[in-house]
Amino acid sequence: MHLHKYEKYWLVFGVGSLIVFLLITGIMAFHNGSHPPSAKNTINHEKVDEIAPFNNPGVHKVEGKDWDYEAVVVASAFYYDPPVLEVPVGAKVKFIATSKDVVHGFGVAGTNINMMLEPGYVSEYVTTVNKVGEYLIVCNEYCGAGHAQMHSMLKVVDPK
Numbered sequence: 001m002h003l004h005k006y007e008k009y010w011l012v013f014g015v016g017s018l019i020v021f022l023l024i025t026g027i028m029a030f031h032n033g034s035h036p037p038s039a040k041n042t043i044n045h046e047k048v049d050e051i052a053p054f055n056n057p058g059v060h061k062v063e064g065k066d067w068d069y070e071a072v073v074v075a076s077a078f079y080y081d082p083p084v085l086e087v088p089v090g091a092k093v094k095f096i097a098t099s100k101d102v103v104h105g106f107g108v109a110g111t112n113i114n115m116m117l118e119p120g121y122v123s124e125y126v127t128t129v130n131k132v133g134e135y136l137i138v139c140n141e142y143c144g145a146g147h148a149q150m151h152s153m154l155k156v157v158d159p160k
């Protein structure tokens with residue numbers, strides 16, 4: 001079979017991109033531990049307010065874990081509880097979030113924090129935010145009429 005020179009280039013480019021994308025996905029999943037919400041961590045979405053840790057949303061200092069703070073967030077149409085999260089710069093933070101009604105997003109602009117919050121499931125992400133500033137948290141999953149107004153704020157502060 002004869003392949004034109006440019007056709008070969010495109011084939012190499014296409015297969016090469018596929019391999020690169022699979023490598024990125026593999027590294028993100030197995031090395032950086034970035035996973036979609038696991039079916040193992042479920043919650044009764046009608047009783048979110050009564051179930052720990054969601055009965056006490058906000059940022060909490062924790063001891064004896066691989067992270068320093070837990071930021072607990074409850075999303076519902078069309079707001080986040082709490083409306084503002086404040087964490088010290090450089091701290092390792094575990095974001096723990098869920099939804100009380102429909103699918104919401106939890107995207108922190110300017111960082112790599114981006115989770116889908118599904119009713120009945122708990123989404124978690126551990127990261128360190130190394131830059132002081134105010135980061136807009138937006139809902140990036142269309143959730144209804146108030147979707148565009150659904151946002152909150154992550155404040156990364158210097159404790160000194």
Ligand SMILES: [Cu+2]
Nearest residue numbers: 139141143147
């Ligand atoms: Cu939304």
